[in-house]
Structures are given as C-alpha cells and as structure tokens.
Amino acid sequence: MKLPSDLEIASQAPLVPIADIARAAGIPEEHLEPYGRFVAKVNVKARGDLARQPRGKYVVVTAVTPTPLGEGKTATSVGLAQGIAKIGKRSMLALRQPSMGPTFGIKGGAAGAGYAQVIPMESLNLHLTGDFHAVTAAHNLLAAMVDNHIYQGNALNLDPQTVAWRRVMDVNDRALRNVIVGLGEAADGVPRQTGFDITAASEVMVILMLATGLKDLRGRLGRIVVGYTRSGEAVTAEQLRAAGAMAVILKDAINPNLMQTLEHTPALIHAGPFGNIATGNSSVLACQLGIHAAEYLITEAGFGADMGFERFVNVKCRVSGMQPDAAVLVVTVRALKMNSGRHRVVPGRPLPPAMLEENPADVLAGADNLRAHIAIVRSVGVSPVVAINAFPGDHDSEHEVIRQIAREAGARVAVYRGVAGGGEGARELAQAVVEAADEPQDFRYTYDLALPLKAKIEAVATKIYGADGVDYTPEASRALKNFEALGYGEFPVVIAKTHLSISSNPKLRGAPKGWRLPVREVRLAAGAGYVYAICGDMRTMPGLPSHPAAENIDLDEDGNVTGLF
Template identity: 50%
Template sequence: MSDIEIARSATSQPIAEIAAKLHIPDAALIPYGRTKAKICPDHIASLKDKPDGKLILVTAITPTPAGEGKTTTSVGLTDGLNRIGKNALVCLREPSLGPCFGMKGGAAGGGYAQVVPMEDINLHFTGDFHAIGAAHNLLSALIDNHIHWGNSLEIDARRIVWKRVADMNDRALRSINCGLGGPGNGFPREDGYDITVASEVMAIFCLATDLDDLKERLNKIVVAYTRDHRPIHASEILGTGAMSVLLKDALAPNLVQTLENNPAIIHGGPFANIAHGCNSVIATKAGLKMADYVVTEAGFGADLGAEKFFDIKCRAAGLHPDAAVIVATTRALKMHGGVSKDDLDKEDLSALEEGCCNLVRHIENVKAFGVPVVVGINRFTSDTDAEIALIKKIALANGVKAIDCTHWADGGAGTEELAEEVVALVDSGHANFAPLYPDDMPIWDKVKTVATRLYRADDIIADQKIRDQIQKLQDSGYGHFPVCIAKTQYSFSTDPTLKGAPSNHVVAIREVRLSAGAGFIVVVCGDIMTMPGLPRVPAANHIDINENGEVVGLF
C-alpha cells in the first residue's frame, strides 16, 4: 500500500485521548477537528518547574537520491520506545507545500512509521506557515509603504534586504521588478521572493521561547540600509506588533499522533540550509516537560542538520541532548561508494565498504559534540544480510553499535532493539554535550572551525569584500552570534558531486547575511537556492481528489 493508504486505514484516537497521555487537560487544548489540536501556551508555562525528560536527536548520513529516512526513523523510534514501556513523544518540523508539490515529498514519515492525519500535516495543517508568510509579507508591504509616503528613515531602495515569501516552489519569483505602473504603485525597484521556510520570521518563530521573546526578536530584524549604510530595523517600520498578532495563535505547538497512537508535536519548519532546520524551541521544551523521552530530528545530514541543532538551537535554548541516532541505508552508502541509482538493488559489498567512509565521518563528527551515538540502519527489502553485517562491523570498529531497523514495514516493533540501545546510551550518563566553538570566538574562526573540523577542509577563503563584511559584523556587536553555514547538503564539501568523505578541499564563502532577529549569521558557501523551482514532472501533476472526496496521489 502507499503511504496515504496506510495512513487512511489506521484507527486514530480522538486528540483529547492523545493529550491525556501527556496529562494535558481538555481545557488546555485548542482543537482543530477530531485528530489535531494546539496546546495552550498557558498550560506549557505552568510546567516550567517540572524536570526535563531526555532528548534524543535523529540525524543522518549525507543525503542521496536513494533516501535515508530520518522522519520515518524518528517516528518509528518513538513508537519503539513506547512499545518497551517508555513515555516518549516525537517533535518534528511541519512540511512545506513547496516540496510536497515538487519533488522531495512530504515530511510525515512513511510506511507504518507515520504521523497522522498525514494529508492535513502535509498540506495546510493548522495554518502556521500561512501566518508566518503573512507576517513576513506584512513587513515587506510596510517597507515599501514607508518609502511611498516620504521615506523619513531615508531607506536606500537599492539596499533593501527584506524579500517577500511564498510557500511554493516558483522560480519565476526569484527576481522581480515591483512598483511598476505609475506613481500610485510606489517606487520601481528590484525585489524577489524566497520560499516561506527560508524566511527569517520562520527562524525567529522556531527559536523564540514565548510571545515576548518573539516580539523582541522581530524588532531586531534588519530590513534595509540607508545610503550611509546605517541599518534599518523592523522596529523602526512600526509593524512588529501587527506581525506578532498574526503569529500569536501559530505560536502554540500542534499535537497529533503516530499510527500507533503515540503523541507527536509538529511545529515550525525552517530551511535546513539558510536557517537551522529544526522544529520550534517551544515545542521541544514543552515536550521535555511532558514526556520522559523526546525524539527530534534535524534537517539533511549531520554536517548541516546536527551541527546547527547543536551549535544554534541547543546553544540558544539551553538544551542538552542525551543521545543521537545516525540514520543510514545500504542504498545511500553504496551511492557514496560509487554505485549508480539503477544498480542499488544489487549486493555490492566493496562499494558499500567504500561508501561507509561517509558514515564513519558523521559518527566522528557527532561524537565531537560529546553526544553518545548509535546508528539506525533503515532497512530496505533489497538489503542483504551480508550488507547489514558489514555496516554493523564498520560501526563497531568506530566505537558504536549499528541496529537493523524495519519500522517502515513493521512500525514500532521494528525499532525495539534501537529503542533499547537508545535507552542504554541515555542511562549510561556518558553525554557531555558542548557546542563546537565558544560564543566569543571571532566569526571568521567559527566558520573555519566548522569547515576544518566537520567538513575536513584545509581552509576557508573569501574575497576582500566578504572579509570586510565579516569584520563589520564583528565590529557592530554581532561577533557573539553562532554561524549558520549554507552549503550543499549532498557533500561534506561545497561541490555536490563529491560523495563519500572528501578531505583537503577549500570552502569558499560567497556571501554573508545577518539574521539579527534569529540571532545567527548566515554564511553562504557555493550555490544555495532560497526559492526552489519545480521539477520537470512535479508531484502536483498526480495529486487529485477522487469521487469519495479523498486526496489521491499524495505519496
């Protein structure tokens, strides 16, 4: 059966019954139908004195077209933990409409390790992304309106850095001319669109601890510069109060369930390249107060997702992860060993062994943060016992266990062994988490630390203009910010064709962007797309509603 058929055949419990498992009273639920609800912020605030549960990060090897399955494993592990008698929930990001209608697909898991209602989650859900897009575009409109009505702030229209956003892959909007058609339409200028998940409002939304923190962060957004390069902040445009009003309801985390009726909190979803790629701090911290084990994930491979989870989210929120799971598949590791996508179903131990250098690199990197590691092998039906045994042998030679997982086919029953190992790692008390670099390290050195220690680059380079920008940010009081490195997700290097575990390369910094409200500095290395396009045959071509009113073609 397809994912959507499996999800539709499941028996979901009323959301109040799921909430009861977390001791959330009915009065603290804001229902969105029968099977989803928001959790009242007042209830979350009332839990502040409760002890935290244990935090488990699910990350992965470097992505390939063969697929890895982080979300599926996160859901499966949560079900497995509950099957062995633990009180566990999963915290995930909300899917974006762009990938859903494009090529990547949804983000609700797969097979028998899904969160439901998967159609709602993958589509409009509770409207959070619409609220974020509206708040972002309100600020955009206010900027142009300010210029139209006299421009008392002396904004240089050539130096407006705040684009507009849309939650859809639309390459035609990357670069546009706006304000055309006469004086009544404003001043003509160049502009562009990013996808909503790349918005700084999204990053702020996911790093804010409450409404007051959200408003303070929104005020700090730098939207433009004057002719003499003075930054213009969102607070000066006088719209952050209205933006907060649009975001107020969205700020409450969303509660749903897995196919096995275990709690799932799904909230926020920043781009894993241009931002930090994790679900909201509010959701994660709430989960830690309500469950003994919280499973969460970070975007892309561990060099991007886990690094930003550790260095940005955990640093900002004071989180201390207790264990990490690195998801790997034999298919993806064989691609890293040079096998073409068409030949992945054939056993190839030589290529698999060569491709495992990528897994070993990620193991070493996660250990560098002081977090205990286990490898979860997301098993496919074409995998052979010899291939699984080889991955286990290589993992063990690098000091970690690799567990064969069949959650896609078997749900939580297929991850019980992984769940037992995660509990053992957590109970061992070996976690000694620390970010990769201190706050007071200079910006340039922070980038170099990540590039040399995690990517195994020899050095970083940038032209003088970029170096001057970095120094100006340092001198302007932003030197304590963590860095958010935006590079290809398909390689440790900035060249997406370099598979495996490349070393001795050089990371070239192409652009630097300040996210003053989010509290980090984006360092763009290589070609990064903040408004993707649709593929030749987008998934949208196959999505429809049948005669029974059911969505079809959605995975």
Template identity: 50%
Template structure:
C-alpha cells in the same frame, strides 16, 4: 510482495480523538485548541504552568548525507518514538512541519513512512493548522510596510538600494528569485530590484522556532534588520512599527501542534526551517514543552548531520540551553551502495564491496557527532532488499569507528521492528554518558567560526571569501553581533559545496558567496556555493500526479 503506499496506510489509521492523545501527556482538554478531531494546539497558559518540572531525556535523530536511494530520517524518528513507548517508556516525538514547496516538487512530505508515520498525513503535508501561511503573511506584511514607508515620504531615510527584506512564498518558484517591483508609474511607488525566498528560509520562521514566548517573539521580530540608510546605519523592523502586527498574525502559530503516530503516541509537529538554507530544527517551544511532559523526547534535525545536527548543536541547543543525551545516526544499506558508486537502478542487487566503499560517509558523520561529546548509535533503516552480508558489513564498519549499528525494521513492522533500537538508545540516554559541548565558543570571531565548521565538520582545507564579505563580518562584530552563531547555507548532498561529490571528500574549499545578518533570530547566514534560498521545481514535479480520486480522497502525496 506488494506494499501499500504511505498515503494508503495513513488513510487506514485508527486514530484516537486528540483529547485522548493530550491525556497521555497530562494535558487537559481545556488546554488544547482543537483543529478538528485529530489535531490541536497546546495553549501558552499550560506551557507556562509546567516550566518548573524536570526535563526528560533528549534524543536527536540525524542522518548521513541524503541520496536518491532514501535514508528515512523522519521515519526512524517516528519509529524510535513508537519503539520507546512499546518498551514501557513515556516518549513524545518532535518534528518539523512540511513545506508546500518540496511537497509539490521532488522531496515529498515530512510525516514519516510505512508503519512509522504521523497522522493526519494529508493535513500535515498541506495546510495543517495554517502556521506557514501565518509566517508568510507576517513576513510579507513587513515587506509591504517598508515599501509603503518609502512611498509616503521615507521619514527614516531608507536607502532604496539597501532594502534587505525580500518577500517569501511557500512554493518552489524559480521565476521569483530575482524580480523588479513597483513598475507602472508614480502611483505604484519606486521601482527596485528584489526577490522572493521560500517561506521556510524566512527569518520570521527562524524566530518562531527559537522564541520562548510571545513577548520574546515580538522583541526578536523588532530586532530584525530590514534595510540600511545611506550612511549604512541599520533600519530595524521596530522602526517600521511592524513588530506588533506581525506578532498578532503569529499569535496562534506560536502554539505547538499536537498530533499522533499510527500507534497513537503523541507527536508535536511545529515549525519548519530547512536545514540547507536555514537552521533545520523544529521549534524550541515544542521541544522544551515535550521535555517537561515525557521521559524521552525524540526529535530530528534536517538533512545530513553536517547541516541539521551541526545547527541543532550550535544554534538550537546553544540558544535554548538544551543538551542531547544520545544521537541516532540513520543510514541505509542502499545509500551506502550509492555512496560506493552503484547506480540507483542497480541498488537491488547484493554488492558488499560497494557497501564497504560507501561507508566512509557514515564514518565521517560518526566522528563529527562524537566531537560534540555525545554518544552515537547508528540505526540501519531496513529495506526489504537488504541482504544479511550487506547489513553485517555496515555493522562491522561502525564497530571500527567506536560505535554500534542496530538494524531497525520500523518501516515494515512499526514499533515491533524498532524495539531493539529503542532499548539500546534508552539505556545510553539514561547512562549520563553525554558530555555535550558546542563546536565553538560565543566569543570566537565570525570568520573563525565559519572556518571551524568548514574544517571540523566538512573537512575542508580552507574557506574562500573575498574582502567585501570579510569586511562585512567585521562590521557586524563592531556593531555587537560578533557573539552570534553561524547558520551555513550549503548543499545537503555532500560535505563539499558540490552536490555531486559523495563519500568523505578531502582537499576541497568552501566558497562563501554571501552573508546575511539575522539579528532577530540571532545568527549569521553564510551562503556557500550555488545554494538557492528559493528552490525550483524539477522537470517532472510531484504536483503533476497529485489529485482527488473519484471518492474525493487525495492521491499522489508521499
């Protein structure tokens, strides 16, 4: 049977005017800022007006380590949200915005798939409401102002060798990782070595996603450390006097975006830090607003639970005062087989033994999530090639881990296929069983926090960090940053720092290559192994097949 592509399904969606989607959440049209007919921002005045309401139930969707077989975390998030609405619950969805880099690279878009999508899919995966462009502009305005300050006499006595603020671009471009700027003589400034990160790795992105208001945003931007003097004393963004102008550029981007699913249920799509190099969660302002407007909020955290869920719990929930009522861990039979050693080309054939062998990765994630005190349900995201025996093997294994697995067919059937999962998740969330607690206390020393994550979540034997890195962490503690949480930058494909080690490996070490202080966002970034903060394009990027057809419609987005 031939199935339609995601973009074909999205194009045929019977969308409701955004005014009607807002009404489902009690948002009057005057409190929406429309971007066309099918998307809008929710204004700050309305957000302020609902803060005294009680919160709904918060459901986190996460996944096993991603494989080329596909897991469908966003698809499951959307399907579960639709399923909750189908069984009579008032539910909203909160996900991240898509980055242009992976859209045109290898990963593709971030709007779900099949019959569980958020629309308008093309807009969401391209420029959307311009939030990422605003973040890119604000970030690079600060970079320009730093170099300009140095050019006009350097009153702050910035050590040009210690400018830590790089530039950003929302594109995968490995050629920009390490560059020299200001060549060409006196008129162009002082040459120095720097580089570009992808926009979603920007501290400005993290700050937008963790701020609760424009005032909070401006303060956090001002708190960012951008350079150091020769005596190692820090230069802050506010010293450059860029925080006000940056806030102006981000004024509209701070407002959450409201769109809809294929089944016309409300979805907030706002912010988009990657989970492998940033903190991997949508904005606090979108999630907390949704919790005031709906009885259930389904949100996701990027990549596997070792990255996205860990950062959701230890960074986002800690900073925003949130606690998940239930966690849904997404897995597929195909991914279990791949973890069990089956090649991608052979995934269509039944192989129950490989499924059983690959379940170790799933089991480790279940145990890790339970260590936060939160109930865990496994969602088996159904593929048409799955056999009954393979599905049963996953269910049986999950039962041995003290959890339960439910087959969900939302990709094929929409909410009809996710109703069973939604019913079980709602019951757990309403039971009050969650006893959420983060993995480590605020006052634990920074290096011990890194070790706690590496040993408890990655199941590593040790963390390898040279004396220079340990000294840097101690300096930050002495400067008053010791209470910050840790944001690990690590490959998403493995519990280790080696992307090729699948399953649930033990006996490995976590090498720390670099640490970066995000003083405005309020965390310390720990870069491990070969992880890159500016990705490159694959040998055959998706952009080679993205085009406009004869009708002027976009083809090739996925």
C-alpha cells in the same frame, strides 16, 4: 510482499481523539486548542504545568550524508518513538512541519513512511493549523511596509539598493525568484528588483523556530534588519513599526501542534525552516514542552550531521538551554553505496539498478562517510547510535558491513525496520537508544560565542567538515567586519552549503580531505540571531518539474484526497 502505499496506510489508520493523546502526555486540557478532532495546538502556557513532571531524555536524530532521495530520517524518528512505546516507555516526537509547496512539486509528503507515519497525513502535508500561512503573512506585511516606507518619503533614509528583505510564498514557483515590483503609475510604488523565496526560507520561520515565548518572538521580530541607510546603519522592523503587527499575526502560530503517530504516540509538529540557509530544526518551544511530557523526546535535525545536527547543537541548544542525551545516526545501504563514489543518484529518478544488487564492497567503500559523521557527533560529546534504516532491497551482508563499521568506531548499532514493521520493527533501535541515553554525556558546543565571526566559521569548517581552512571573498570579509562593527559579532554562525557532501562541493563523496571552504557571501539574520555564510549556489525558491505532482492530486467522488503520494 509489497507494502500498501503511505496514503493507503495512513488513511486506513484509526485515529484517537487528540484530547486523549494530550491527556496521556500529561498536557492539561485547558492548554489545548483543538483544530478539528485530531490536531490541537498546545498553548505555550502549558510549559509551566508540564515543568512539574519529570524531565525526559532528549534524543536527536541525524544522518550520514544523504542521497538526493533522502534516507528516511523522519520515518526513523517516527518509528523510534513508536518503538520506545513498544518497550514500555513513554515517548514524544518533535518534528518540523513540512512545507506545502513541494507537496505539489517533486517532493511528496514528509509524514514518515509505511508504518511509521504521523497522522492525519493530509493535515500534516497541507495547511495543518496555518502556521506557514501566518509566517507568509507576517513576512509579506513587513515587505509591504518596507516598500511603502520608501514610497511614502523614506523618512529613515533606507537605501533601496541594500534592501535584503524579499517576499515569500509557500509554493514552488521559479518565475518568482527574480522580479521587478513597483511598475505602473506613480501611485503604484517605486520600481525595484527583488524576489520571492519559499516560506520555509523566511527568517520569520527561523524566528518562530527559535522563539522561547511570545515576548521573545516579539523582540526577535523587531530586530530583523531589512536593509541599511545610505550611511550604513541597519534599519530594523522595529523602526518600521511593523514588528508588533507581525507578532499579532503569529500569536497562534507560536503554539506547537499536537498530532499522533500510527501507533498513537504523541507528536509535536512545529516550524519548518529550510535545511540549507536556515536552521533545519523543529521549534525550541516544542522541545521545551515535550521534554516534560515523556520519558524520551525524539527530535529530528535536517540533512546529515554536518548540517542540521551541527545547528541543533550550536544554535538550537544554545537558545533552548537543553542538551541531548543521545544522537541517532541514520544510515542506509544506498547512502553508503553512493558515498563510495561508484554510483550516481539523480533527484526525481529511480536508483540505478546496479545500486540495488548485493554488493557489500560498495558499502564498505562508502564507510568513511559514516565514520566522519560518528566523529561529528562525538566531537560535541554525544553518544551516537547508528540506525541502519532497512529498505526492501537490502541484503543481510550489506547490513553486516555497516554493523562492522559502527562497532569498529565504538558506536552502538541497530537495524531499524519500522517502515515495514512500525514500532515492532524499531525495538532493537529503541533498546540501543535507551542504553545510550543512560550513559553520562559530555555535551559541548563547537565554538565559543565570544570568538570573532571568522573564527566561528573556521571552527565549523575544520572541526565538523574536516576542511583545511576557509577562504573568503573580499565582500564576505568586509561584511563580517561590518556585522561585528554593528554589534552582531557574538551571534552563532550557520554555514549554507550543499547537504550532498560533508564538503561544500556536492560532487565529493565519503569524507573529503584536502579542501578549503569558500565563503562567497555572508548575510545577517539579526532577528533569528545568526550570521550565515553562503558557500555555493543556494536555491531558496524551488521550481516545478515538467510534470508536477499536483497533476495527479485530486478529490475522488466521496471527497477523499487521491494521489497525494
């Protein structure tokens, strides 16, 4: 039987007024700001009232190394929240907001899939309440003030060659990756080479994601370093007097957005930082609000456990002060087959037919990847629950192999059938998660913040990725030393590497051994509060394919959206 399309399912689903969803979650109506009938912002001030409700269990959803097509981690998170409701417990979701740009490019939506979706899916995949637009506007106001400062006489003696603050736009536009601005006449500014990133890659997005309140947001914005003086001192947004106006632009964006799943469980959608150079997690505030609004708060961390989950632990949890009670590790038959190294998956193209044949041996050949991710979750003292996200073409024998691998590793395991079955299809997973979350956890960070920056990078490389060590370019070593001298040594680190391998080489499958992490360059995100190490080519502005998804998107005679997915 063929499922209806995601858009068909989503657009035919009945919606419950968002005020009812909020009431059921114990969110006081006075803190609710409606945006249409089915979306509302929850004012951060609700935190005080919500704290009087008991604290729920905190469940993070991560995955094995994904194929370029993704393994349905969002759909599993959504279905799990629905499944927890099915077994009689109150659940809350906390997810990132999808980026609008890629909706019109190659990617398609990010609202879940099938009968495990957040709705209204059009709102989710388009503007929602405008938070991304606010990030874009705040980011670009600072950029304009940087160039204006140079043009108006450069009183701070900012060295234009060191300006690292680019501009952003929520669109897939390769032509904006590298640009020269300030051309024309003298009154048109000072020429300078720079570029645009997609909004999800903005440091302002990470600041929105990590802020614990308006005051913290304002402080972080002020600490953004846009470049350096000719004598090497950092120049901040505070010194440019831009941070106050940026905070004003973001004053509504800081409030998480409340939506609902297809089965009317509540979902907080907030912030959408990139998974490669940024944190790849939804906001701290959504989790701080959500943890007191349900018995189980389900949140998703981007990409595999080596990526978003590691940052969830070492960046997000440090800021939020929260600790997970269980981690769901999403695995698919196709991901393990790809990790066998026997198949090649190309983004934008269907899977090779050989991958769809019944072949438990291929699955087993990719088992090292699953084992490594289970070990990553265990390394921070959290109980893993392996969730086999069942696809229509899967075979029982293949699922059985995964169950076997998980059991041998001592992990709970469940087959998740929420895409086809909604919450009903997630009962087995929900039950396993509830059991795991009842166990005592021994949560710990991967490294101590007091360590030198290099030691922190090495801790992630060896303990999480299984590398033998780290190699730095001379520039990277110099920059790390400089960041420590400037007082940024106690920041956590984010490793910007491929998500298609646990290693930094996207071609290495399984659980690569005998390799070293090459750090080409390091950068400072002083407002977000971390140092990030670039290992490989990191695209921060996608391009459009030869036939963008936009070409098929339109309104029908009645004004309904068609072709969105």
